[in-house]
Amino acid sequence: MQKDERLIEALNAVLIKIDTIKDKKDKTKAEIAVKKAIIEYCHENEDSPTETLDFLNLVLSMMNRETVTKGCVTHHLKNIKNSSDLTT
Secondary structure, three states: OOHHHHHHHHHHHHHHHHHOOOOHHHHHHHHHHHHHHHHHHHHHOOOOHHHHHHHHHHHHHHOOOOOOOHHHHHHHHHHHHHHHHHHO
């Protein structure tokens, strides 16, 4: 099994757990954390923003979640860059 397939399976398990969360705010926070984790994973693999968007939306659509725009990816990538600038 390829690395991306394993990631998708792991995220599916996480999203199934998220579905059991009763509080809407907590559920939203958890879903955002999953999206950020996918974006960070792609960033670490040096994927382009477009590749990241495609992969993120593939995972989200496979999990019956709403897809996102490139602006979402760009926003999170900017936050990753800003946080790494603080540590250097």
